[in-house]
Amino acid sequence: MIIVIEGGDQAGKLTQSILLEKALKKRKIKTKLFHFPDYETPIGKEIRKYLDGKRKFPPQVIHCLLAANRWEKLDAILAAEEKNSVLIMNRYYQSNLVYGLANGLKQKWLESLDEGLPKADLVILLDVTQKESFSRTPQNKIGGKKMKRDKFEKNKEFSTKISNLYRTVAKKKHWKIIDATMTKEEIHEEILKIFSKKLGI
Known part of the structure; x- marks a missing residue:
């Protein structure tokens, strides 16, 4: 089973992904957590440079790179599926769709x-x-260090567009929507309820 935690920047995806991973492991459910973009891969390093303003790419190129970053991890994802009952994705291909639409690309x-x-x-x-x-x-996904906002995060108008598009796409695609202004404990409980309902437990 693949669970994806999606949302705009600073929505709490990292926090909730880690909390869910811990909760499932506590229940003896074999779980593996992936983060996308994965900045450790060769393509991921290029994406990081783009987000930090050190590279310039047209929208089509950066979205191809973001997709390629997931394809780089395909073998790891398939191997994890063999060994685990649940894979948690802190962002997955859904974010490429939303950000791509915001950048004016075709669905x-x-x-x-x-x-x-x-x-x-x-x-x-x-x-x-x-x-x-x-x-x-903003926080780094490793160690929770404070960070500067990246290229996507700095633009308030773009962030507003992302928030609105996430809601629109979520409703069309029947994703589960959680109000991320609640406390992290309340959000975690909501996620566990949705997970349990999905499994019928």
Whole structure:
């Protein structure tokens, strides 16, 4: 089973992904957590440079790179599926769709980039407004260090567009939507309820 935690910047995806991983392991459910983009891979390093303003790419190129970053991890994902009952994705191909649409790209083309990757069984959107997002301090996914906002995060107008598009796409695609302004404990409980309902437990 693949669970995807989605949302705009500073929605709490990292926090909730880690909390869910711990909760499932505590229940003796074999679980593996993936983060996308994965900045440790060769393509991931290029994406990081782009987000830090050190590289310039047209929208089509960066979205191809973001998709390629997931394809780089395909063998690891398939291997993890063999060994684990649940895979948690802190962002997956859904974010490429939303950000790509915000960048004016066509949905069909964006979806084709990830066609063939293992499909998500459950997508949970942590719904956060642009105002709430900008009130939160950016954190690194490793060690929770404070960071500067990246290329996507700095633009308030773009962030607003992302928030709105996430909601629109989530409703069309029947993703589960959680109000990310709640406390992290409340959000975690909501995620566990959705997970249990999905499994019928």
